[in-house]
Amino acid sequence: MTNHSAANRSSDQPKNDQPKNDQPKNDRLKNDPLKNKIEQRQARIGIIGLGYVGLPLALLFSEQKFAVTGFDIDQRKVDTIAQGGSYIYRIGAEEIRAAKAQGFSATSDYARLVEMDAVIICVPTPLNQYHEPDLSFITDTTHAIAPHLQAGQLVVLESTTYPGTTEEVMVPILEKESKNGLKAARGTSCDDASAKNEFFVAFSPEREDPGNTAVARRDIPKVVGGVNPKASELAGALYGSIFQRTVPVSSPAAAEMTKLLENIYRCVNIALVNELKLLCLRMGLDIWEVIDAASTKPFGFHPFYPGPGLGGHCIPIDPFYLSWKAKEFDFRTRFIELAGEINNNMPYHVLASIGGALNQHKKSVNGARVLILGVAYKKDIDDLRESPALTIIELLQKEGAQVNYHDPYFPFIGKGRKYDLQMKRTELEQLAQYDCIVIVTDHSDYDYRKIVGEAQLVVDTRNATKGIDSPKVVRC
Numbered sequence: 001m002t003n004h005s006a007a008n009r010s011s012d013q014p015k016n017d018q019p020k021n022d023q024p025k026n027d028r029l030k031n032d033p034l035k036n037k038i039e040q041r042q043a044r045i046g047i048i049g050l051g052y053v054g055l056p057l058a059l060l061f062s063e064q065k066f067a068v069t070g071f072d073i074d075q076r077k078v079d080t081i082a083q084g085g086s087y088i089y090r091i092g093a094e095e096i097r098a099a100k101a102q103g104f105s106a107t108s109d110y111a112r113l114v115e116m117d118a119v120i121i122c123v124p125t126p127l128n129q130y131h132e133p134d135l136s137f138i139t140d141t142t143h144a145i146a147p148h149l150q151a152g153q154l155v156v157l158e159s160t161t162y163p164g165t166t167e168e169v170m171v172p173i174l175e176k177e178s179k180n181g182l183k184a185a186r187g188t189s190c191d192d193a194s195a196k197n198e199f200f201v202a203f204s205p206e207r208e209d210p211g212n213t214a215v216a217r218r219d220i221p222k223v224v225g226g227v228n229p230k231a232s233e234l235a236g237a238l239y240g241s242i243f244q245r246t247v248p249v250s251s252p253a254a255a256e257m258t259k260l261l262e263n264i265y266r267c268v269n270i271a272l273v274n275e276l277k278l279l280c281l282r283m284g285l286d287i288w289e290v291i292d293a294a295s296t297k298p299f300g301f302h303p304f305y306p307g308p309g310l311g312g313h314c315i316p317i318d319p320f321y322l323s324w325k326a327k328e329f330d331f332r333t334r335f336i337e338l339a340g341e342i343n344n345n346m347p348y349h350v351l352a353s354i355g356g357a358l359n360q361h362k363k364s365v366n367g368a369r370v371l372i373l374g375v376a377y378k379k380d381i382d383d384l385r386e387s388p389a390l391t392i393i394e395l396l397q398k399e400g401a402q403v404n405y406h407d408p409y410f411p412f413i414g415k416g417r418k419y420d421l422q423m424k425r426t427e428l429e430q431l432a433q434y435d436c437i438v439i440v441t442d443h444s445d446y447d448y449r450k451i452v453g454e455a456q457l458v459v460d461t462r463n464a465t466k467g468i469d470s471p472k473v474v475r476c
């Protein structure tokens with residue numbers, strides 16, 4: 001007999017019968033002024049940090065008829081928005097202009113925070129030179145907000161960070177430096193009449209997957225954890241107005257940890273498949289064929305794909321926020337360390353593969369003309385942060401190769417990048433003049449059949465040449 005009850009459902013079966021919204025329905029905040037403003041689209045939203053996360057979020061609120069003010073210390077971004085332009089490839093200028101018509105503006109003047117009902121922080125969280133969390137963007141922003149903080153305002157952190165940042169780092173600064181001695185609301189009841197000197201604080205992680213057009217941003221459930229139940233409910237109401245589903249958790253730390261679990265899961269699984277790729281190469285097996293076959297299993301397997309190394313502002317960085325915090329609890333996060341070691345080694349594997357492929361042609365890396373195809377950290381996006389292509393280029397140059405690159409999204413690789421490279425994109429002409437073409441990022445725009453046809457030798461790190469049977473192709 002088949003039993004369809006939820007209690008008997010295995011954890012890796014689809015969960016599409018879950019309710020659309022996990023926020024408990026209640027009327028406890030029925031007369032709350034901020035909740036009412038949110039529902040009536042009267043709440044004014046301030047978004048601090050108008051980068052890859054903050055700008056799309058501002059547009060989403062704007063689409064839902066909220067008046068949004070963006071805050072950024074980068075004057076170039078503020079000016080571009082003032083002129084109705086965009087500086088992110090996948091966001092068209094027409095979207096910025098539509099938002100402006102809806103009241104969207106950008107400023108670098110923090111004094112304007114006093115006008116806001118809700119303030120959402122989307123600033124970077126990188127690692128420092130010792131591979132430790134660099135919270136300076138969060139603390140700088142918090143110091144800048146504090147003197148302008150108003151009673152009743154809701155402050156939400158979206159930047160990815162270790163559990164405890166919101167309550168242990170941000171809240172004390174806000175309380176200490178706010179005018180009039182404001183305090184973060186900590187009452188355990190939602191019915192508490194909002195004290196005159198309280199503000200509300202929550203954490204809600206950003207879960208965007210850049211370049212993924214299969215899932216609309218508003219369809220990605222939004223996890224929310226407030227310092228107290230009322231902060232949770234207010235943040236839930238705010239995000240519930242632009243996202244299809246909100247998922248409340250018991251605390252900001254639980255929400256912070258949720259985001260890290262998601263990214264560590266990804267990082268560790270990519271490392272696993274990268275390691276198995278190296279083994280498959282040695283055994284003469286095609287890892288991509290194996291993954292495709294394993295993916296036909298309708299449960300218990302989620303495919304991850306090998307590549308030339310990790311990139312982006314999230315997966316190579318976020319896990320180490322947790323490793324660092326874990327030390328405070330005398331705990332070693334061995335999976336994270338091992339995954340980091342394997343993933344960081346992948347650009348070196350690519351270098352060795354290029355050397356091996358050239359060797360087959362009786363050539364050496366030293367003096368070889370090499371074209372890197374695709375430098376973005378993943379396909380079809382304009383983001384170069386932590387891209388393995390930068391490491392591969394640097395390694396090739398150190399070995400004496402003459403390196404050019406092509407990427408439709410980057411006319412230049414400018415100074416100030418990871419390795420201070422200064423390179424100008426070459427055009428996709430005369431491919432035959434290169435001793436080796438290395439596919440590092442498999443942008444959809446490339447005609448791989450044509451590239452293989454014209455090239456002398458192709459090293460493919462992404463299986464972009466799948467189905468092209470040619471002795472010129474080396475998959476690594």
Ligand SMILES: NC(=O)c1ccc[n+]([C@@H]2O[C@H](COP(=O)([O-])OP(=O)(O)OC[C@H]3O[C@@H](n4cnc5c(N)ncnc54)[C@H](O)[C@@H]3O)[C@@H](O)[C@H]2O)c1
Pocket residue numbers: 048049050051052053054071072073074077122123124125137140141144158159160161206207208209210313314
């Ligand atoms: N990019 C992604 O795909 C992604 C996905 C999920 C989570 N995240 C997380 O979101 C956060 C932001 O990432 P991002 O990719 O948008 O970064 P980003 O570098 O694209 O944007 C950050 C913006 O913050 C601005 N900024 C820095 N300090 C500021 C300050 N004191 N005041 C005002 N503005 C300031 C910068 O000028 C920049 O415009 C990070 O914690 C990241 O880990 C990013």
